[in-house]
Amino acid sequence: MNNQTTTLERSVICDRTQTRTEACMCGRCGRGSPDAKLAANKRDVLALLGLIAGCVDCHPKLVADKPTWSLAGDVAHLREQLVAIATGIALTPDGSEQAARRGIESALGTDDEDVAEALINAMCTPIAKPTEDTMSTETTQPDHTEIADELDQIRDEIIKQCERARTMLRRAAPRLTYERARMYWLAHILAAAGAEEYRNPYDTTICNTIEELRDGEDGDEG
Numbered sequence: 001m002n003n004q005t006t007t008l009e010r011s012v013i014c015d016r017t018q019t020r021t022e023a024c025m026c027g028r029c030g031r032g033s034p035d036a037k038l039a040a041n042k043r044d045v046l047a048l049l050g051l052i053a054g055c056v057d058c059h060p061k062l063v064a065d066k067p068t069w070s071l072a073g074d075v076a077h078l079r080e081q082l083v084a085i086a087t088g089i090a091l092t093p094d095g096s097e098q099a100a101r102r103g104i105e106s107a108l109g110t111d112d113e114d115v116a117e118a119l120i121n122a123m124c125t126p127i128a129k130p131t132e133d134t135m136s137t138e139t140t141q142p143d144h145t146e147i148a149d150e151l152d153q154i155r156d157e158i159i160k161q162c163e164r165a166r167t168m169l170r171r172a173a174p175r176l177t178y179e180r181a182r183m184y185w186l187a188h189i190l191a192a193a194g195a196e197e198y199r200n201p202y203d204t205t206i207c208n209t210i211e212e213l214r215d216g217e218d219g220d221e222g
């Protein structure tokens, strides 16, 4: 990669979040009035939704007149991913995922002309968890240092197991299979776990979470 391209990319894409700076909400890009941020994010959301809609509507495989099970499976997979996104939006921090999912599914069951409004309602109505659970989260204040320590152990375990898988594949798997595993999923997992050799200063890894917990940083307050 040449240096000029890198500089050009960095001026547009935020180093911290890998989000374009116009839409990025990090402390450095997110200053000033909310108007421009709202406009940029809204525009990107609509562009992405348009892309997905276009893919489904115009994909050569999907306009072919002979439906197959594999085609039905592909679209069902896409539906599942989109429902998961809608469920994520409908979910409040103390909400139940199942209730949010059921809300989205029953909204999808509405007639064509009302389905958009039903979905918006389902996504914007916070779904609270049963009182029992809400009470238990309020009364027991978890110790963040303890969670950080436990997370640290989980991190060690992830790195250890990845290294085990890598050694195993290097010894026994065909070379290309090993190389692909090493370069893609192993690299992703190890990078997310903040493993030394894969460390990227622009990534948010499990190490950042551990650090935030130890520093007592509270993302909800500021």
Ligand SMILES: [Zn+2]
Pocket: 014, 015, 016, 017, 021, 024, 025, 026, 027, 028, 029, 030
């Ligand atoms: Zn940023």
